[in-house]
Each structure stands twice: as structure tokens, then as C-alpha cells.
Amino acid sequence: MNALTAALKEELNVEMISLGGLQVPESVVVSWGIMLFLVIVSILLTRNLKVDHISRRQAILELVVTTIDNFFMGLLGEQGRRYVPYLMTVALYIACANLIGVFGIKPPTKDLNVTAALALMSICLIEYSGIHARGGKGFLKSLTAPTPIMTPMNILEIAIRPTSLCMRLFGNVLGAFVIMELIKLVVPVFVPAVFSLYFDLFDGLIQTYVFVFLTSLFMKESIGGEE
Template sequence: MNALTAALKEELNVEMVSVFGLFIPESVVVSWGIMAFLVLGSILLTRNLRVEHITKRQAVLETVVTTINDFFVGLLGENGKRYVPYLVSVALYIGCSNLIGVFGIKPPTKDLNVTAALALMSIVLIEYAGIHARGGPGFLKSLTAPTPIMTPMNILEIAIRPTSLCMRLFGNVLGAFVIMELIKLVVPVFVPAVFSLYFDLFDGLIQTYVFVFLTSLFMKESIGDEE
């Protein structure tokens, strides 16, 4: 168990990396790399798009974009359509962050600061969506639903949501690491490779889906029935 404790401490430790003489958290540097990769990929995928004589690449890209857009619009409704780009951006970032562990790089989502920042951004957008859809008075009125006596609980719920999103993402990513270390201690050959494939690929994508799905549900609840 000493080996597990040491490995866990190493994973929780946020390394500092020197960039142009400045010491920056490793999770931030890796995040910059992921953002650069996503920006470059977006430029390459969207260059030379045509209205006529559509290429296979463009047809596949349009199909993927339409499918994703329809999925989120189905969750949020037409009033929530404006928030789809944010949700897709967050999904791409978290997905790449979770999958980057396959290449031997520590995922940024193992840093509690990163997951907390993602949760806070989502909650700010969720509450903004409610104010935008209902108006200021309507949003304040929703805090007293179904009865004014529930107002403290409704306010507390707003405070709890970012903690829930943050700890769910961070806990699952870290939990997968702990399980892998335990498996390596018990069965050090072959089996860990199979489970690593599951936790680094499948589980990482599942956690991405859960985060954006819950954000979408909270946003739909905040928007209400104002369609």
C-alpha cells in the first residue's frame, strides 16, 4: 500500500514547468497544448469548405456537426441553441484531457483546480442562461419556487452544483487511476494493459459525456419552459 500511497501523492502533486523563465503549473501547459491542437485541427478540418461539389471530408464533418447540434438542441430546446458551441468546446477539451493519458502525459483533469474552473464556468453560464431566458425578475421568482420557504434551499442548490460537477469529474478521473494501481499490485502482467485501455479511452469519454450532459440538464432547468 506504500507504493499506492506514493503513486497517489505523485498524481495529486501539481508539477511546475518553466516556460520562458516563468514557473507555470503542468496542467496549464498541457491545456495550452490541447487548445493549440484543437485550434489547429479546426482550421485544417474547416478549410476549403464548399457549397457545391462537397468533398467526403466535408460531408463527414457536416454530419458530425449536425448530429452533435441536434443532440444538444434536443436537450436544451431552441432557446438553448446559443449555448451549444460552449458545450461542444468543453466536451472536446475534457475528452482530449482525459485521453491524453494514453500518451504518457498527466491529464489536466487530475488537477482539482482545472475541474473546479470548468465547473465554475459552467455554473456561471447556467445561471446566465436562466437570467437571459426569464429576465431578472423571473429568475429571482424562480428562486422562491415552489414556495418562498424553499428559497434558501434553491440558493444552496446553486452553490452545490459547481461542487458536484467538479468533484464528480475529478473523483472519477482519480478513481480510475487508483483502481489501475491496485490492479497492477494484484496482477502486474497483461491484465493492467486491458483495464488501462478501458480507463484511458472508454471511461474518459464517459466522464466527458456525463459532465456536458449534466451541464445541459442544469441549463435546461434554469431556462425553464420559456420556449
């Protein structure tokens, strides 16, 4: 168990990288790399798009984008269309952040600061969507629903949501690491490689889905109001 404790401490430790004399957290540097990667891939995939004579690349790209767009529109409805690009962007980032561990790079989602920032951005958008859809008075009125006595609980819920999103993402990513370390202690050969593939690939995608799904669900509730 001492080996597990040491590995866990090392995993939780946020290393600093020196860039031109400036100390930058490793998770931030890796996030910059992910953003650069996504920008380059986006540019390459969207070059020479045509209305007619659609290439196979464009057809696949349109199918993927349409499928994801329909997924979010099914959750949010027409009122939530303006927020779909943000949700797609967050999904791409979290997916890349979780999958990057396959290449031996420490996922930035293992840094609590990163998951907290993602949760904070999502909760700000959730509350903004409610204010935008119902107006300031409608939003304040929703805090007293269904009865004024519930106002403190409704306000507390606003604070609980980002905490829930943050700890769920961080806890699941860290939990996968703990399970892998335990498996390595019990069965040191072959089996860990199989489970590593599962946690690095499938579990990372599942956590991406859960995060954006809950964000969309909270947003729909905020937009829906008293319907």
C-alpha cells in the first residue's frame, strides 16, 4: 500500500514547467497543446468544403457534426441551439484530455484546478441560459419555486452543481488511476494492459459524455423554467 500511496501522491502533484523563466502548471501546458491540436485538426478537416461534389471526408465530417448536434438539440430544444458549439468544444477538449494518457502524458483532468474551471464555466453558462431565456425577473422568481420557503435550497443548489460536476469528473479520472495501480499490485503482467486500455479509452469517453450530458440537462432545466 505504500507503493500505492506514493503513486497517488505523485499523480496528484501538479508539476511546474519553466517557459522563458515563467513557471506554468503542467496541466496548463498540456491544455495548450490540446487546444493547438484541435485547431490544427479543425483547419485540416474543414479545408475545401463544397456544396456539391462532396468528398468522403466532408461527408463523414458532416455526419459526425450532425449526429452530435442532433444529440444536444434533443436535450436542449430549439432554445438551446446557441449553446451547442460550446458543449461540442468542451466535449472535444475533455475527450482529448482524458485520452491523452494513452500517449504517456498526464491528463490535465487529473488536476482539480482544471476540472473546477470546467465546472465553473459550465455553471456560469447554465445560469446565463436561464436568465437569457426567462429574463432577470423570471430567473429570480425561479429561485422561489415552488414556494418561497425553498429559496435557500434553490440558491444552495446553484453552488452544489459546479461542485458536483467538478468532483464527478475529477473523482472518476482519479478513481480509474487508483484501480489500475491496485491491479498492477495484484496482477503485474498482461491484465493491467487490458484494463489500462479500457480506462484510458472507454472510461475517458464515458466521463466526457457524462459531463456534457449533465451540463445539458441542467441547462435544459434552467431554460425550461416552469414548463
